Amino acid sequence: MERGKARAMLRDEQRKERRQRILDVAEALVRETNGTSFTMVQLAKRARMSAPTPYNLFGSKGAILYSLLNRAMDDLLSSGAQLEGKAPAALGPVLAMENAANYFIGDPELFRPLYKYQLGEYAKEQRPAYMTRALDYWRHSLSGLIDAGYFSEGCRLPAEDIAVALLSHSIGLLDLWVQHEFTDREFRARMMQGGACIVYPAATSEARQQLDDVLERLRRDIEPGFSFAAQPLHHSR
Template sequence: MSLREKQMIERRHRILDAAERLIRKTGGTDFSVRTLASVAEVAPATPFNLFSSKEALLYALLSRSLDTIISEGLKFKSPNRLFHIVEAATNAVDMFARDPEFMRPLYRVLLGVSDDVHRPRFMERSIGYWKTAVATIPDQKLLSTERQRNFLTAAIQAQFLGLLEFWVHQEFDDDTFRQHSVYGVLSNIMGLLDSENKEQMLPLFQKVIEGLQHFEW
C-alpha cells in the first residue's frame, strides 16, 4: 500500500470517528459537513472528496457499526446449534442497547433516508447476517432448500427491522426490544421444526410468552 493510500484511509477513519463524536454530542446527524471537517481537522472539501456525499458518509458509518454486529453477533455460547438463531437476535439487540446514544440517531438514517445506492448495499450485508444465523439451524424437512431458507431469512430480517424502528424512536425499551425479537424469531421457526427440535424450543418459547427479561445460554 502506498503512502498516499495509507493517508487516505487514515483520513477516512478520522472523519468517521469525528462523525461518531458529533452524533454522540448532538444526538442527531444534522451537523454540517463543514462542522464535521473542523472536528476531524481536515480541509472542508475532504469529506466530499473521500465520501462523495454526507449520505454516503453516514452509510459508511452504518457499515462500520454493522461490521461489529456481524463479527460479535454471530459468536454463539450455546452448545446446541438449534438456539443459535435466537442468540443472533439477542446479541444484535444487546449491541444496540449498549450504545443507544449513538445507535439510535445513526439508525434513524437507515430508517428515514431513501438512498438508491448505499441502502441496498447495506441491506444486502444485513441480510447476510441473518442468512448466516439461519444456516445454523439443524437440518429440517421444511428448511431443506435454499428457497425455503431465503424466505425464512427475509421474514426474520423484516421482523427485526420493524422492532428496531420502535426501539430507535424510543417506543420500545431495551427489554421489550429483546423480548419481541426472541418471540419473533421463535414464531418464524417453530412451525418449521420437527417434533424433537420443537420440543427443545418450547421452554424458551414459554419463557418469552411469560415475559422474558434475560436468558442464559
C-alpha cells in the first residue's frame, strides 16, 4: 500500500513538472512571437513532449494561456496584499492601481500579447474564475476603508459596487495600454486617477483632501485631451 502511495505521489510530481514546463515554454513563445498564435504542435515540440501531451494536461490552448494569466494574477494578488497598512485607508485603491500598472508595465513583452488574447477572446470555462480572482484584488484594495467603517450598512455605495467599478476601470485602461494608445506613464497615472475618483464619493472630508493631493500630483503625467491615434512603441516609465 505504501508503495502504491509512493508511485501515485511520483506520478503527481511528474504531472506538475510537465505542466510547469509547458507553461514556461508557452511564456517563452509569447515573448518570442509577440503574440499567442503559436500552435500546440509547436509548443509540444519545444517542450520535448508528444503532441497530445499539452492537450492531455490542460485540455486546450486557451486553458494554457489562462494558466499563464492566473500565474501572473498570483503574483499580483501577493503584491497587493503587501500594500495593506502602507498608506491612509482612502489611498488603498490608488496604491492598488499604481501597483497593477507597474506590474504590467514591467513586462510588456508578456502582458500585451496575453491581455490582447484575454480581452478579445471569451473562454467560458476559464474566464469566470479568472475574473473573480481579478475582482478579489480590488476587493482587497478596499479592506482599509471597510475596516475604517466607510461602508456601513445601508451605504449608497456598497464596497462590492466600488470593487466592480475599480475592476471595470482597470480593464478599460489596460485595453488602451495593450493597444499602445497610452504610454506607460499615462497608463499608470490614469489608473491612479480613476482609483481616486471612484473612491472619492465614499471618502470623508479629510480623506478627500488626501485624494485631492494625489489627483493634483498626477496632472503632470496626463496629457490634456485624448485621441485614439497609436502612441509610439517605446516605453516611458
